[in-house]
Amino acid sequence: MHVDAVTNTTVWSGGQWLPGRDVLLARGRVAAVVPAGTVPHTPGAALLDGSGAHLIPGLVNTHTHLHQARMRGIGEGQPLLSWLRLVGEETVALTPEQAYAAAAAAATEALRSGTTTLVEHMWPHPSAEVHDAVLRALRDAGIRAVLCRGVADRPDVSRRWGFDPRLMQPLEETLEHAGALAAAMRGSRVSPGLAVPNPRCLTQDGMRRVRSWAEERGLPVSIHLLETDTDEVMCRQHAGTGAVDYLAEAGFLWERLLAVHCVTLDARGQALLARHRVAVSYNPLSNMRLGSGIAPVPAMLAAGLRVGIGVDGAASNDTQDILEALRIGAYLQRAAHRQADLLGFGRMIDIGSNGANAALGLEECPHGVVPGVRADLVLHRFERDFATLPVRDPGATLLTCAGTRTVDTVLIDGEAVLRDGRSLRLNEAALAAALV
Template sequence: MYVDTITDVCVWSGGQWLDARDVHVADGRVTAVVGARELPRGQRVLAAAGGHLIPGLINTHTHLHQACMRGIGEGEPLLSWLRTVGEETVALTPERAYAAAAAAATEALRSGTTTLVDHMWPNPSAEIHDAVLRALHDSGIRAVLCRGVADRADPSRKWGFDPRLMQQLDSALAHTDELVDATAGSRVSAGLAVPNPRSLTPAGMRQVRMYAEERDLPVSIHLLETVTDDLMCREHTGQGAVEYLEAAGFLWERLLAVHCVELDAAGRAALARHGVGVSYNPLSNMRLGSGIAPVIAMREAGLRVGLGVDGAASNDTQDILEAMRIGAYLQRAAHRRADLLGFAEMLAIAAGGANEVLGLDSRADGVVAGARADLVLHRFERDYACLPVRDPGATLLTCASSRTVDTVLVAGEAVVQDGRSARLSEAFLVDVLSR
């Protein structure tokens, strides 16, 4: 169902809550936010009295295929965990990839994510990529599908990537061109994904950047999730990880650096100097014992920081509301300050902190005319544990969950209705994940 008008809703717009508003939608975008009945209502109405409308949230980092790997490697440190996940990834079939991606995308939508960035592991199988793309289309979510690339092989993954999942860089980039063509005009766009600085040679970095810049594609890279990147880069090149990337010319405004837990002041300055964005993944960093990313210092350095949920093998959910809440609380605990990262700041991070890096519309002002009609309607009465509502923003940050998500619009289409997917049935997802 497509929606023309959302009626009588309390909406987050221009940095404030506006009560009793009608939100008008046409051609996938918000055309007006006005007082109730100030403009004629469309034929396809979403009655929203008592609800609270916010922009759809952006998950800047996940691995969709890991939705069939929940709970694996529990208690293992990063490198050991990576090897465990790697074995499962080598055995991945197109059927399993479809099931995992469909389930992860649907779970993401049900928590209010309207756009996700899938950082795909390198994989030589075109069928795997096709299956993930088909699942994204079927779910209705907006996505940036980042195709994995690497050109340095190492079974240990300390200085390179698993050779069983690699292919020649030229071939991987040629396949990315096919994905660019396949996604043209859809809700999915293409990008590139680099496992970490250790997985690309300097020559590979130059080739990947040139390719991405020629096609105006974003590139996602895991960076300094732990000290391993720095230790290995210094051992093999005599440079730290950020220095290594900068020397190879692999820092620019369309690069999204994921995690950055060990990013020091010099590294923050270098990334900011080149316009690099950052994906903050608090729950994954906690689960794997990686540490706490210096988000406050990153933002003070001028870095554009978005929110990531990470894959279900390290989170182990795709719930962006949980990530938003814990992302704020973790910084408060680290700094021993309760006044850090309130609702407005966390929503800005979660709805648009790294959008420019990814080539997505900015949503810093909330639900406003001209923005994409990627919207989330919360009904706090769906969960008594959210009541009473003293401050809608505080309730969203501290209490809301997928239980309060009533309707999710992507490009004006209600892809979640009454808290359930309007595209894929839960029975289907249970069936395909249980095989």
């Protein structure tokens, strides 16, 4: 169902809450935000009653691995590299049917927490059918997505690089398939990109080829960077230079690169990434679960880096709840810096809805729900969960205690894809059965 207006709601717009507003939609965008009842609605218009509810821009999950919806709880208590071995084994064995069920379920779970766009960082995989299944699942779920196809060109039988060699393909073959996959996305809400497991998985020549291929097509590239000190140690051992310098020497720092994690990124590295307009995906829950550390987000922001929020895959985070990631992402920094007012709602909603959009080729929406932006919107009803009541400040409520329980309706391009917390596109019971 396409919605023509959200009526009589309280909306986050221009950095403030505006109560009693009608949000008019047309051709998948916000046409106007006006006082409720001031503009007559066309007879037969599809109206979404927002009375008593709060409307915010959709949130962008800048990093996940959808296939890990089949791997919850794997490697609990193990550090990154040994955990990666277990994930690699299951990824090698992944079938198209399993990939579809995992991607569809993870996308639906993401929608339930108000994610309207997700960035899928696919592991390299030789099966075209697995990629086709993921793309089909994203289309069926109705979510907006950037589907980044995995690439690598450095084989390593020891697997100390954190990448299973059984998933390796020749780089030219991989890029050819990425092109075919991009063509299959045309006309959908899914856009293409490339995904690099980590700096150790591409030679410098490979990096130059990957950047050139992406730049020619205007595509983003996502790369795990400095999730732990492994990248730094192994780049120094094998290339005689640190991880950020290794990327810089290959010309692999530019404005369409998304650096994921950056837990051990020092001040010099922050300045270098900022100078090249690289964006960062902050994944607090995954970094906590794997004992990786705390990304220096306030320092990154002060250095001028663009920072978005990432939920990461269910094998390292366990859920796809972006509101939980926003909340814990703020709390973690407050604890580390002993500063209670650090990263409040205004800053976190911008990180969550707009932080890395430019790098990803997504439209920017720095002012919330305003005329002209895409109608990717989330309607919260706090009365659905008494644990959010009373509402003294809607922003504080959203940051500190809202979640999947309060998400009522999710619109993408003005289409309701989730209503009353349930998918309007997919059979959720069938998805649950496919994951058991």
